[in-house]
Amino acid sequence: MTAVAHAQEMKASKSSEPALLQEWTGPYDGVPPWDKVKVAQFPAAFQAAMDASKSEFEAMLEKPEAITFDNTITANELAGEKIGRLFSIWGVHSSNLSNPEVRKIQGEWEPKVSAFFSELTLDARYFQRVKYLYDTRATLNLDTKQTRLLERTYDNLVRNGALLDPAKKAQVINIETELSKKFSTFSEKVLADEETFILLASEADLAGLPESFIAATKAAATSKGKTGWAIVNTRSAVQPFLENSTRRDLREKVWRAFTNRGDNKNANDTNATIAEILKLRQDRAEILGFPTHAHYRMADTMAKDPDKAMDLMMKVWPAATARVAEEVADMQAIANADNITIEPWDYRFYAEKVRKAKYDLDQEAIKPYFQLDNMVAAMFDAAGKLYGMSFTENTGTVPVFEPKVRTFEVKRDGNIIGLFYLDNFARAGKRSGAWMTTYRSQHKLGGKNNIVLASNNNNFVPGADGVPTLISIDDASTLFHEFGHAIHFLNYNITWPGLAGVPRDFVEYPSQVNENWLLTPYVLNTYAKHYKTGEPIPAELVEKIKASDTFNQGFATVEYLSSAILDMKLHNRSVPVTDPAAFERDTLAEIGMPKEMAMRHRLPQFNHLFADDGYSAGYYSYLWSETMDADTWAAFTEKGDVWDKETAERFRAMLMATGNESDRIEAYRAFRGRDPDVKYIMKKRGFPTGE
Numbered sequence: 001m002t003a004v005a006h007a008q009e010m011k012a013s014k015s016s017e018p019a020l021l022q023e024w025t026g027p028y029d030g031v032p033p034w035d036k037v038k039v040a041q042f043p044a045a046f047q048a049a050m051d052a053s054k055s056e057f058e059a060m061l062e063k064p065e066a067i068t069f070d071n072t073i074t075a076n077e078l079a080g081e082k083i084g085r086l087f088s089i090w091g092v093h094s095s096n097l098s099n100p101e102v103r104k105i106q107g108e109w110e111p112k113v114s115a116f117f118s119e120l121t122l123d124a125r126y127f128q129r130v131k132y133l134y135d136t137r138a139t140l141n142l143d144t145k146q147t148r149l150l151e152r153t154y155d156n157l158v159r160n161g162a163l164l165d166p167a168k169k170a171q172v173i174n175i176e177t178e179l180s181k182k183f184s185t186f187s188e189k190v191l192a193d194e195e196t197f198i199l200l201a202s203e204a205d206l207a208g209l210p211e212s213f214i215a216a217t218k219a220a221a222t223s224k225g226k227t228g229w230a231i232v233n234t235r236s237a238v239q240p241f242l243e244n245s246t247r248r249d250l251r252e253k254v255w256r257a258f259t260n261r262g263d264n265k266n267a268n269d270t271n272a273t274i275a276e277i278l279k280l281r282q283d284r285a286e287i288l289g290f291p292t293h294a295h296y297r298m299a300d301t302m303a304k305d306p307d308k309a310m311d312l313m314m315k316v317w318p319a320a321t322a323r324v325a326e327e328v329a330d331m332q333a334i335a336n337a338d339n340i341t342i343e344p345w346d347y348r349f350y351a352e353k354v355r356k357a358k359y360d361l362d363q364e365a366i367k368p369y370f371q372l373d374n375m376v377a378a379m380f381d382a383a384g385k386l387y388g389m390s391f392t393e394n395t396g397t398v399p400v401f402e403p404k405v406r407t408f409e410v411k412r413d414g415n416i417i418g419l420f421y422l423d424n425f426a427r428a429g430k431r432s433g434a435w436m437t438t439y440r441s442q443h444k445l446g447g448k449n450n451i452v453l454a455s456n457n458n459n460f461v462p463g464a465d466g467v468p469t470l471i472s473i474d475d476a477s478t479l480f481h482e483f484g485h486a487i488h489f490l491n492y493n494i495t496w497p498g499l500a501g502v503p504r505d506f507v508e509y510p511s512q513v514n515e516n517w518l519l520t521p522y523v524l525n526t527y528a529k530h531y532k533t534g535e536p537i538p539a540e541l542v543e544k545i546k547a548s549d550t551f552n553q554g555f556a557t558v559e560y561l562s563s564a565i566l567d568m569k570l571h572n573r574s575v576p577v578t579d580p581a582a583f584e585r586d587t588l589a590e591i592g593m594p595k596e597m598a599m600r601h602r603l604p605q606f607n608h609l610f611a612d613d614g615y616s617a618g619y620y621s622y623l624w625s626e627t628m629d630a631d632t633w634a635a636f637t638e639k640g641d642v643w644d645k646e647t648a649e650r651f652r653a654m655l656m657a658t659g660n661e662s663d664r665i666e667a668y669r670a671f672r673g674r675d676p677d678v679k680y681i682m683k684k685r686g687f688p689t690g691e
């Protein structure tokens with residue numbers, strides 16, 4: 001097809017183009033048309049988007065003129081905007097608004113779309129063009145960023161099988177399609193188990209539970225058409241129950257239901273799905289020339305080598321398990337009076353008792369000072385003091401996908417840099433946990449992507465009627481964490497979309513850094529105010545919070561690290577595991593998992609690993625990133641002022657604004673003058689550093 005014919009065809013198809021693919025209109029260079037979306041429109045839109053991508057792609061390949069950086073790399077960078085828009089909207093439906101209709105489309109279309117893109121990626125004609133440019137790159141007069149983009153494009157294609165013969169390529173595509181189906185199956189099963197609940201029928205079942213929590217569980221039961229109180233099988237409901245319920249029998253029941261998600265030998269059991277995923281992953285790694293899935297997944301990370309990630313984890317693990325033994329001893333001393341031996345369903349409950357005894361700190365006494373809306377104002381203020389950003393609420397002026405979503409205009413130095421969507425509350429159909437996503441990311445190519453559309457998604461339980469939403473310190477940390485991701489992306493100032501994605505073990509770094517400002521005197525004095533009296537949080541309570549800062553870090557670290565170590569051991573082996581349950585049991589025994597604890601994510605429910613390739617052989621990234629975080633926080637504290645503008649500006653400009661336009665390890669070294677030092681994370685968690 002000639003370029004003119006192609007343009008004509010595009011024009012002809014424009015009038016019938018599905019609404020989900022059309023350019024976004026309205027303020028901020030266009031915003032997602034949430035008010036016009038209907039789930040039934042997705043299948044036709046997926047098909048149309050694939051057709052459009054295909055014809056754009058063919059038009060690029062059929063250009064008769066000589067191969068240039070512009071007509072190949074730049075053209076490819078600009079392609080796919082349509083499908084980008086579609087996926088932003090679809091992502092919200094599959095993550096925030098899921099229902100049986102969405103899940104049905106997900107099961108059918110995600111594998112198709114994934115296969116389609118694998119095929120485009122592996123198109124031999126495209127690779128030949130990239131390879132030609134790559135081989136002649138020294139003569140092309142490219143700047144550093146263009147060279148980096150070209151080299152990364154080439155490496156990425158090779159890593160995805162571009163050098164394979166057609167039969168092997170077809171195999172890779174088949175594997176990816178199969179994987180995509182298994183991922184959907186896995187998520188559906190886990191979500192189905194998370195939608196189950198334990199119904200409490202009598203007042204006696206509520207012993208020890210705080211009023212606000214009881215109100216929320218009553219509302220949960222009502223929304224499910226039941227009388228009584230429902231403990232839904234999600235972390236945000238289970239955790240407070242385990243901390244507070246004095247009914248040990250019910251703690252065990254709730255703990256078991258939560259811990260066994262995906263592992264009940266019923267229709268929602270995920271063990272067989274996991275085994276199938278592992279086999280497919282190992283097959284793919286081998287075809288692509290990697291010894292294991294971990295090597296394949298880590299080729300483009302800061303750590304690069306699975307052993308390097310494992311080294312870091314095993315540096316921290318012994319100190320963490322030793323600390324758990326101390327924590328259990330402290331708890332057992334109290335539990336002796338109740339005549340029981342600490343079991344996993346007792347850990348959170350007795351940890352709270354120790355917290356009260358040792359630090360006289362009562363989580364429920366803290367909560368009234370942590371109003372969700374105040375903490376939102378606090379995180380905005382902190383970003384203003386550090387990076388000169390300002391946030392003005394404009395809820396009601398742009399479409400949202402849920403009436404409770406708030407929106408904010410974001411400015412820096414007087415210029416609009418973004419629009420921020422905040423979806424704070426738990427709902428049926430919303431996936432658990434907390435996450436950040438951008439509906440549109442910044443890049444300067446094509447001149448129309450400078451206003452970032454970023455969103456934060458949390459799962460807080462809303463306050464009962466007339467009571468503001470009060471959150472725990474953990475929840476407030478989560479809020480600051482997700483907002484740190486948003487700050488990162490809102491501050492992007494890059495040219496090439498292909499250099500936007502940072503390595504997985506860098507991703508959690510800016511978000512973890514941002515958590516540090518929550519417990520600073522300025523934030524607490526200004527924003528931690530009692531919801532009834534308006535009194536600021538008493539200094540002595542702040543002192544107690546500080547004193548207990550490293551409390552229960554044995555538990556937190558072991559809960560996380562056991563999951564991360566299992567992930568790496570599961571994926572850094574050439575013979576795929578066929579019995580995940582046995583592997584989990586044996587590996588935990590081998591590394592000395594404390595018997596009073598469970599992994600934060602057991603394999604049968606480990607969405608990070610099996611809902612997509614996402615964090616597979618990558619759950620270590622949180623520790624890797626936190627090692628940089630602790631080292632970066634030290635850069636602020638060394639200045640004697642955690643609001644030091646010069647350090648904040650260097651952090652913003654060198655490590656956030658640059659996206660992935662330069663090597664992240666080099667960017668870090670430029671910022672800190674050296675590699676991150678593990679001693680700061682050990683200190684942060686209150687573990688001995690040998691100093």
Ligand SMILES: [Zn+2]
Pocket residue numbers: 481482485508511
């Ligand atoms: Zn994060």
